[in-house]
Amino acid sequence: EDQVTQSPEALRLQEGESSSLNCSYTVSGLRGLFWYRQDPGKGPEFLFTLYSAGEEKEKERLKATLTKKESFLHITAPKPEDSATYLCAVQDLNTGFQKLVFGTGTRLLVSP
Amino acid sequence: EPEVTQTPSHQVTQMGQEVILRCVPISNHLYFYWYRQILGQKVEFLVSFYNNEISEKSEIFDDQFSVERPDGSNFTLKIRSTKLEDSAMYFCASKGTGGLGTQYFGPGTRLLVL
Structure with a gap:
C-alpha cells in the first residue's frame, strides 16, 4: 500500500529563517511526486511535480528535491505570506496511476 | 488563468438527504477527480x-x-443518502493530459450533515 509521511507536523519559523520540510514515501513504482500548498478552508494549490531521483524544481523562495525514498521542500528566507499547510502526494506507477495519495501535511507558520 | 470552480461553497443537509456537488473543470481538460478531506x-x-x-x-x-458529466462543462458528485460521516470538504480536480499531467484543484465544497 502506498504511504506518504510528512514531517514535521508543524513548523514555526521567524521571517528569514530558512528550513526544510520532509516527505517520505513508499510506492511500488513512482510515477510522480507532487507538492501542493493549502491555505485554511481552501483547495490545494499546485507547486511542483518531480518525476525522478535527483530532480530539483525552484519557484521563488521554494525548492523541491527528490531522492528514491523522500522529497524535501526547502524554504529560503521565508516571509509571513508563506504560512500555509504544505502537502506532499505521490502517484504510483503500478497501482492505479490516476489517484494522488497525500500525506497529512506540514503546517508552516512564519512570524514577522 | 483558468481554474476549477465548485458550487456551492457550503452545503448543510439532514442525514438521509441527497446532495449534489457541482464542479466546472478547466476547459479542455479530459480527466476529472473527486477527493475529500x-x-x-x-x-x-x-x-x-x-x-x-x-x-x-x-x-x-x-x-x-x-x-x-451531464454536459460539456459540468462534473457532479451525488451522495444519495448522506450520513454524518460524509461531513467533509469535497474537492474537484481536473487534469489536461494522461500520465504525467498535474491535477488542479478547486476551492472545495464544505458539506455538513446534521
Whole structure:
C-alpha cells in the first residue's frame, strides 16, 4: 500500500529563517511526486511535480528535491505570506496511476 | 488563468438527504477527480473519471456515491443518502493530459450533515 509521511507536523519559523520540510514515501513504482500548498478552508494549490531521483524544481523562495525514498521542500528566507499547510502526494506507477495519495501535511507558520 | 470552480461553497443537509456537488473543470481538460478531506485529516481520493466513465475509485466510493458529466462543462458528485460521516470538504480536480499531467484543484465544497 502506498504511504506518504510528512514531517514535521508543524513548523514555526521567524521571517528569514530558512528550513526544510520532509516527505517520505513508499510506492511500488513512482510515477510522480507532487507538492501542493493549502491555505485554511481552501483547495490545494499546485507547486511542483518531480518525476525522478535527483530532480530539483525552484519557484521563488521554494525548492523541491527528490531522492528514491523522500522529497524535501526547502524554504529560503521565508516571509509571513508563506504560512500555509504544505502537502506532499505521490502517484504510483503500478497501482492505479490516476489517484494522488497525500500525506497529512506540514503546517508552516512564519512570524514577522 | 483558468481554474476549477465548485458550487456551492457550503452545503448543510439532514442525514438521509441527497446532495449534489457541482464542479466546472478547466476547459479542455479530459480527466476529472473527486477527493475529500475530513476536518484535520489528509486529502483522500474518491474517484477518477475519463471518457464518460469511472476509471478508478476508492473503497470510500460505495453505492451511495455517483458521478456524472451531464454536459460539456459540468462534473457532479451525488451522495444519495448522506450520513454524518460524509461531513467533509469535497474537492474537484481536473487534469489536461494522461500520465504525467498535474491535477488542479478547486476551492472545495464544505458539506455538513446534521
